[in-house]
Amino acid sequence: MAMSPLYITGFSAASALGRGVSATYGALLREESGLRPCDFENAKLDTYIGRVAGLESEPLGDRFGQYDCRNNRLAKLALQQDGFEDTVIQARERYGARRIGVFIGTSTSGILETELAYRNRDPETEALPCTFHYGQTGNMFSGASFVQGFLQLQGPVLAISTACSSSAKVFAVAYRFIRAGFCDAAVVGGVDSLCLNTLYGFSSLELVSSQPCRPADRERDGLSIGEAAGFVLLEPTYDGKGPGPVALLGYGESSDAHHMSSPHPEGLGARLAMERALSCAGLRASDIDYVNLHGTATPANDWTEDRAIYDVFGASVPCSSTKGWTGHTLGAAGITEAVISVLCIKYGFIPRSLNTRELDSAFKSQIVLDNQKRPIRCVISNSFGFGGTNCSIVLGTTE
Amino acid sequence: MTVKIYVKGIGILGPGLDGWDKSRPILAGLSPYTAQECSLPKPTILPPMERRRASTTVRLGTHVAQEALEQSGLVADNLATVFASSDGDTDILDQLCSVLATSEKAVSPTRFHNSVHNAPAGYWSIATHSLAPSSSVSCYDVTFAGGLLDAASQVVAEGRPVLLSVYDIAVPEPLHQVRPVSVPFGVALVLDSRHSVSVLGQLDIRLNGEADGVVTTLSSLELETLRQGNPAARALPLLAAIARLQPAQVVLDYVDENTLQVAVTP
Numbered sequence: 001m002a003m004s005p006l007y008i009t010g011f012s013a014a015s016a017l018g019r020g021v022s023a024t025y026g027a028l029l030r031e032e033s034g035l036r037p038c039d040f041e042n043a044k045l046d047t048y049i050g051r052v053a054g055l056e057s058e059p060l061g062d063r064f065g066q067y068d069c070r071n072n073r074l075a076k077l078a079l080q081q082d083g084f085e086d087t088v089i090q091a092r093e094r095y096g097a098r099r100i101g102v103f104i105g106t107s108t109s110g111i112l113e114t115e116l117a118y119r120n121r122d123p124e125t126e127a128l129p130c131t132f133h134y135g136q137t138g139n140m141f142s143g144a145s146f147v148q149g150f151l152q153l154q155g156p157v158l159a160i161s162t163a164c165s166s167s168a169k170v171f172a173v174a175y176r177f178i179r180a181g182f183c184d185a186a187v188v189g190g191v192d193s194l195c196l197n198t199l200y201g202f203s204s205l206e207l208v209s210s211q212p213c214r215p216a217d218r219e220r221d222g223l224s225i226g227e228a229a230g231f232v233l234l235e236p237t238y239d240g241k242g243p244g245p246v247a248l249l250g251y252g253e254s255s256d257a258h259h260m261s262s263p264h265p266e267g268l269g270a271r272l273a274m275e276r277a278l279s280c281a282g283l284r285a286s287d288i289d290y291v292n293l294h295g296t297a298t299p300a301n302d303w304t305e306d307r308a309i310y311d312v313f314g315a316s317v318p319c320s321s322t323k324g325w326t327g328h329t330l331g332a333a334g335i336t337e338a339v340i341s342v343l344c345i346k347y348g349f350i351p352r353s354l355n356t357r358e359l360d361s362a363f364k365s366q367i368v369l370d371n372q373k374r375p376i377r378c379v380i381s382n383s384f385g386f387g388g389t390n391c392s393i394v395l396g397t398t399e
Numbered sequence: 400m401t402v403k404i405y406v407k408g409i410g411i412l413g414p415g416l417d418g419w420d421k422s423r424p425i426l427a428g429l430s431p432y433t434a435q436e437c438s439l440p441k442p443t444i445l446p447p448m449e450r451r452r453a454s455t456t457v458r459l460g461t462h463v464a465q466e467a468l469e470q471s472g473l474v475a476d477n478l479a480t481v482f483a484s485s486d487g488d489t490d491i492l493d494q495l496c497s498v499l500a501t502s503e504k505a506v507s508p509t510r511f512h513n514s515v516h517n518a519p520a521g522y523w524s525i526a527t528h529s530l531a532p533s534s535s536v537s538c539y540d541v542t543f544a545g546g547l548l549d550a551a552s553q554v555v556a557e558g559r560p561v562l563l564s565v566y567d568i569a570v571p572e573p574l575h576q577v578r579p580v581s582v583p584f585g586v587a588l589v590l591d592s593r594h595s596v597s598v599l600g601q602l603d604i605r606l607n608g609e610a611d612g613v614v615t616t617l618s619s620l621e622l623e624t625l626r627q628g629n630p631a632a633r634a635l636p637l638l639a640a641i642a643r644l645q646p647a648q649v650v651l652d653y654v655d656e657n658t659l660q661v662a663v664t665p
Binding site: 098107115132134138139156162172175197201206253255257261269272386388389 | 400402485486487492495496497499500504505506507508511512513514515516517518520521522524525527528529530531532533534535536537538539542545548549551552553555556557572573574576577578606653654655656657
């Protein structure tokens with residue numbers, strides 16, 4: 001039996017594509033990538049990044065002063081776009097602050113603060129600077145705690161950190177918490193910001209490209225790292241006016257059981273996640289109008305994902321990765337691509353696989369090379385992470 | 400709304416608490432507690448290659464998980480998991496941040512991929528060949544309550560058993576200055592909605608927003624120090640209630656004024 005849909009009654013996004021969903025959609029239509037040569041911190045890497053400009057000069061003040069870090073600044077920026085904060089305030093009045101859950105995906109949270117604190121250790125005593133508030137910034141939970149406090153919510157709260165599937169999994173968590181009766185509605189989202197750990201870490205694994213990333217391209221040679229925040233309000237009902245909002249229709253999770261940093265060679269975990277998501281939604285592969293790929297542009301990811309897609313959908317469903325626009329926003333990739341998927345359904349639009357000059361001839365799935373306008377009812381969005389942790393979500397209209 | 404689940408296996412490792420069988424009489428107040436240092440075994444469930452590569456965090460998280468699994472009699476290959484830790488692998492965090500503070504920034508690739516919060520979940524899935532869903536969570540000081548809620552919601556909403564493993568290692572200097580966790584502690588529970596003869600206890604869990612519960616503490620000063628000294632050790636009052644084999648009401652700390660009210664029935 002299909003799961004009961006959860007309606008997306010509010011959503012927001014901020015990434016290198018811009019602040020808010022209008023800016024995001026505008027950049028997609030104009031085919032403008034947000035990637036630029038790496039100019040972050042003191043990093044000396046020959047790569048491109050998706051940086052949200054201006055965060056450096058927008059500190060958190062007042063009662064959130066101790067939470068001030070790049071990651072929470074980015075979270076606040078996204079919370080204040082698209083009327084999201086107001087939508088949550090109205091929901092808070094309907095449900096009560098204790099009945100709305102907050103589930104936030106992140107891979108590195110405010111780790112940049114810990115990096116900076118280490119750089120500024122006292123040379124004599126090794127003491128970390130007294131301005132370093134680890135619990136409010138560096139710790140994995142800090143973003144979830146900040147979002148809950150900022151929205152004045154008091155229900156259940158979790159940080160989910162499963163590397164690059166983190167903010168896809170939050171949709172499944174929200175559904176289960178509502179189903180179990182721990183809350184009635186949920187704010188789900190993801191926040192991940194640029195830091196030296198991921199820039200140098202992915203470089204050390206030789207997974208970073210020196211050009212803007214080229215998903216599904218014959219000459220793809222790695223990812224471009226980006227940063228983003230996005231949020232969605234999920235409710236089991238909506239006000240009943242007009243056509244229903246786009247809803248979460250299903251989710252599917254799996255583990256690869258293969259390797260810590262390489263995907264399963266036949267895309268087994270990826271295929272299972274998609275099949276479980278379709279089954280959860282009570283849909284067939286032919287009901288899906290568009291697949292938003294994980295599509296990191298590493299040789300292994302795109303190849304194994306293509307195999308999994310072809311196994312599930314054949315060549316009949318249009319697919320694209322949007323990481324050529326945003327970069328790989330890691331723990332925020334799931335929510336960023338969920339918001340893009342909502343825009344695809346709302347506006348009847350499929351974004352092309354940006355920077356793909358020549359499609360890998362071994363690929364069998366239908367990779368979209370030009371922006372398209374066409375009605376979209378259902379989208380499946382893939383997010384896969386280190387440790388072999390996979391999540392696919394199905395978003396769509398309910399009529 | 401109350402959620403009813405059964406505990407089918409328990410794993411525990413911390414100072415003076417080496418496994419459920421040895422810890423049970425101590426937590427029940429029948430034998431004295433001595434906070435002696437615990438050595439971390441290398442979990443036999445990990446293949447030799449992974450066992451060698453595994454960090455302290457991975458070893459702690461998978462060791463207690465293995466103990467709980469073996470007690471439960473369930474098989475790992477389709478058992479969903481929740482791995483929960485406040486701070487993750489602070490040894491690796493310390494190493495990476497130290498390297499990134501130098502001008503060369505020569506990050507080790509193995510260290511980097513082991514640094515993800517879900518590393519124990521990844522090693523577990525590789526070791527058990529499990530393709531089942533897995534989550535990795537953090538809730539700072541109240542990570543045990545957060546992990547328990549996540550696992551309980553899966554048991555109820557998906558109708559499947561879940562293996563929950565909660566752990567935090569001792570935090571190294573200089574991070575210890577801002578996160579003074581001085582001893583390692585790990586606990587794992589196999590939770591299920593179905594009763595069976597092997598059940599160790601029934602839990603009726605309620606997320607309470609009325610702030611009328613006083614958080615349950617431990618009568619032994621040493622154990623109470625441990626409870627407060629490691630986020631995973633916040634599980635101790637619940638484990639003590641199960642160990643005493645008598646009905647009890649346990650109140651666990653959660654965020655803000657929320658508490659988790661857990662009625663324990665043997």
